[in-house]
Amino acid sequence: MGSILFLLYWMVTIPFLLIGNGVLWVLGYEVTNDYSTVAEEIVANNGNPRDCFDINFFSNVMGPTVGSVRSSCVYKYAEMTKSPSVCELLMPSEYGFSCIGSTTESSNCFLKNDRSVRWNNHGGEATLTECILRHDLPLEGIQCCSISKVANLHGFDDCSSLSQNQDLYEECLSQLALKKGRVETCSPIVGTGSRVACQLRAKYKSALRNLPVPLDPENVKQLLPAL
Numbered sequence: 001m002g003s004i005l006f007l008l009y010w011m012v013t014i015p016f017l018l019i020g021n022g023v024l025w026v027l028g029y030e031v032t033n034d035y036s037t038v039a040e041e042i043v044a045n046n047g048n049p050r051d052c053f054d055i056n057f058f059s060n061v062m063g064p065t066v067g068s069v070r071s072s073c074v075y076k077y078a079e080m081t082k083s084p085s086v087c088e089l090l091m092p093s094e095y096g097f098s099c100i101g102s103t104t105e106s107s108n109c110f111l112k113n114d115r116s117v118r119w120n121n122h123g124g125e126a127t128l129t130e131c132i133l134r135h136d137l138p139l140e141g142i143q144c145c146s147i148s149k150v151a152n153l154h155g156f157d158d159c160s161s162l163s164q165n166q167d168l169y170e171e172c173l174s175q176l177a178l179k180k181g182r183v184e185t186c187s188p189i190v191g192t193g194s195r196v197a198c199q200l201r202a203k204y205k206s207a208l209r210n211l212p213v214p215l216d217p218e219n220v221k222q223l224l225p226a227l
Contacts, residue, residue, distance in 0.1 A: 052074045075090065078099050083103060087100045092204045109143070116148075117131065120140055147171055147175055151212075177198050181206075
C-alpha cells in the first residue's frame with residue numbers, strides 16, 4: 001500500500017513541478033536550485049547580487065527551499081567578490097555573519113566562544129584566565145590576549161597597545177565595535193572591506209545569539225580555574 005501511495009505522489013508531483021517551473025521560466029525567473037552557477041554567472045556579467053532573488057522554483061519536501069537557495073547565492077557572490085557589504089542582504093542572521101567571515105582574511109588571533117584565544121595557526125592557546133594572569137606568554141600570545149581581553153572584559157576598551165601592528169590593531173577595533181555595538185569604533189580601520197565588515201558586525205550584533213557576554217575582571221577567577 002505504501003509503495004502505491006508513493007508512486008501516486010510522484011505521478012502527481014512531477015507534472016505539477018514541471019508545469020509550475022515552466023510558468024516561472026516564462027515569467028523571467030531563474031528556475032534552478034544551482035545557486036553556485038547562478039552566482040558565478042552574475043559575477044561574470046558584473047551583475048547585481050540582488051539578482052540572486054530572481055531565483056524561483058516549485059520545490060518539494062525533499063529539496064532545498066527557494067529562500068535557502070537565494071541566500072546561498074548571495075553568500076557565494078560575496079565570497080567570490082570578497083565584498084562584505086553584500087552580506088547585508090542576509091542580515092540580520094548568523095548566516096550573514098558567516099558570510100562576512102567568508103569575505104575577509106582570518107586574523108592570526110582566533111577567539112572562541114569559550115573565551116579562549118588561539119594564535120600561530122592554532123599552535124598556541126590561552127584561556128581568559130591565563131591571558132590575565134600569565135606573564136610568560138610569547139609575543140603573539142600577549143597580543144592575542146590583549147584582543148581577547150578587549151572582547152571579553154568590561155573596562156578593557158583600549159587597542160592602542162597594538163597600534164604598531166595594523167592587522168592586530170584592526171582586529172582589536174573590530175572586536176571592540178562588536179562588544180559595544182558601536183559602528184563608529186570601526187572608523188580608524190584603513191581597508192574598506194575590513195571597515196565595512198566591522199561596521200556590519202557592530203550594526204547587527206543582536207543577531208549573534210551565542211556571543212559571549214562581557215565579564216567583570218574580578219569575577220573571571222571565580223568562573224575559570226586559576227593557575
